[in-house]
Amino acid sequence: MSVYAHSPATLKHAHQHCQQIASGHYENFPTASKLIRADLRPAVAAIYAFARTADDIADEGNASIAQRLLQLEAWEEQLEHCFEHKSEHPIFIALQDSLERFDLPAQPLRDLLTAFRMDCTIQRYATEQELLFYCKHSANPVGRLMLALHGIQDRHAVHASNCTCTALQLTNFWQDLSIDHPKGRCYLPESWLNPHGFSGTALIEGHIALEQAQPAITHAFEFTHQLYQEGLSLLAMLPFRLRLQISATWHGGMTILRASERTPNPLIERPQLKRMDWLSMVPRTLRDTLHPKKIATKG
Numbered sequence: 001m002s003v004y005a006h007s008p009a010t011l012k013h014a015h016q017h018c019q020q021i022a023s024g025h026y027e028n029f030p031t032a033s034k035l036i037r038a039d040l041r042p043a044v045a046a047i048y049a050f051a052r053t054a055d056d057i058a059d060e061g062n063a064s065i066a067q068r069l070l071q072l073e074a075w076e077e078q079l080e081h082c083f084e085h086k087s088e089h090p091i092f093i094a095l096q097d098s099l100e101r102f103d104l105p106a107q108p109l110r111d112l113l114t115a116f117r118m119d120c121t122i123q124r125y126a127t128e129q130e131l132l133f134y135c136k137h138s139a140n141p142v143g144r145l146m147l148a149l150h151g152i153q154d155r156h157a158v159h160a161s162n163c164t165c166t167a168l169q170l171t172n173f174w175q176d177l178s179i180d181h182p183k184g185r186c187y188l189p190e191s192w193l194n195p196h197g198f199s200g201t202a203l204i205e206g207h208i209a210l211e212q213a214q215p216a217i218t219h220a221f222e223f224t225h226q227l228y229q230e231g232l233s234l235l236a237m238l239p240f241r242l243r244l245q246i247s248a249t250w251h252g253g254m255t256i257l258r259a260s261e262r263t264p265n266p267l268i269e270r271p272q273l274k275r276m277d278w279l280s281m282v283p284r285t286l287r288d289t290l291h292p293k294k295i296a297t298k299g
Helices: 008-023 041-058 065-083 090-102 107-121 128-138 140-149 155-175 177-183 190-196 200-204 210-237 240-262 275-279 281-290
Strands: none
Touching: 008 041, 008 090, 041 065, 041 090, 041 107, 041 140, 065 090, 065 107, 107 128, 107 140, 128 140, 128 155, 140 155, 155 177, 155 210, 155 240, 190 200, 190 210, 210 240, 210 281, 240 275, 240 281, 275 281
């Protein structure tokens, strides 16, 4: 079936619906930013609307875990119907149009749903590998879809994108330690905590002083710094407009990570960013956009 199976009016309404959802959130996802090429913005908004709605389902506080999982299963069925040109939901009509118009891969969308299911059922991680598995499904698909939209398939670019997206996801976790722990969530894996004589449960219950937890938290910051550095080579592989967008996102993440490192006790307080923190990003963003570092890639 052709990408034009739906009438122009139906497609227009579907894309407008997605744009309305995207315009209300923006967050870290480059939702239809003016820096994104105009012809790509409707597709970015469709991808965002799909992910935003699934995220809302996973985080729906009044629903039981079983109910949320059933709703995510229904959302995945809609996705499969989309691939088969059978969905009449406006988000999936716009998504189908975008997938076919730009020959986008389907797997990153399925991966996102895997992460949303994990959000419903997993509140702590045993190993670093488990934590990275979550990031592989929650954050990295966004980068892969953005690269695909711009026709970028180079494996070095994909690797650098994965590193950057994972670093951004981890940065979000570390800045929210004081928020997640009271909710019973701990993203610091047990394999980072156990060598220092405590568990995630003890950390969540507030039985661990900062002095004991500090080595694990410091390791988390250093681990994330390394991912950012490994992802920096991505900028040299991007077209100018996308490079500016991703450079700003990269430096924004690094600014938040540094603020988390400066926070006296991230277990009980969230990092506070000052106006100068954001202003200092501007020259760095422009520098790395105009003169991206061509870092040697592995392999």
